[in-house]
């Protein structure tokens with residue numbers, strides 16, 4: 001995953017475990033693996049490598065955020081996971097069950113589950129999601145969009161998450177969206193020492209298409225190899241929009257209130 005701190009698209013980040021295997025061109029410069037090499041050194045990447053569950057003290061954090069949200073009367077977004085993939089085949093089922101229990105027990109939080117393994121979601125959840133979950137797929141190029149958008153659409157139709165989202169980051173080429181595009185379109189260029197450049201015209205096109213399709217557009221960063229990540233503006237404007245939870249709740253069928 002990319003680095004998300006100080007980015008307006010989420011309020012908190014939670015990692016239930018650490019470790020992963022690269023499965024997409026979007027993973028080529030995996031930020032999390034880089035951290036393991038330098039700062040954390042806790043988990044090795046790849047097939048057959050053990051994933052490392054984070055400490056109980058870390059698992060208690062979302063409960064604190066949930067209590068605070070209840071007090072404030074808001075619905076903060078929690079991005080899960082930046083150093084792993086929730087729907088990784090090599091993660092123990094029991095860990096994922098524990099995570100979904102935690103999600104159910106923190107109903108004031110909006111959990112953003114972003115995956116590069118969208119094809120696993122239906123089989124790993126049985127098509128049943130806690131009501132405070134949004135599901136996202138990373139789709140960095142046209143090939144992966146064409147391959148994965150209907151899998152995300154199926155999750156939307158069958159499992160009825162709060163909303164769906166597409167992380168088009170790193171955006172590695174121009175993408176033509178269609179009527180099955182996710183509800184929330186998040187676009188960003190890659191950053192870091194080996195960042196692959198994003199042409200601004202690709203991002204502009206995503207913005208135009210989002211508007212035409214009635215989707216919510218969020219622009220995270222231009223990206224690049226410099227420390228400022230190219231800034232957060234697209235043609236002099238910021239786009240930090242999020243789906244409106246109140247409206248989404250209002251349009252949810254009443255019979256979907258299951259855990």
Ligand code: SF4
Pocket residue numbers: 001002019020021022023024026027030031032033082083084085116
């Ligand atoms: S899915 Fe995310 S955490 Fe896993 S290798 Fe790819 S970029 Fe890294």
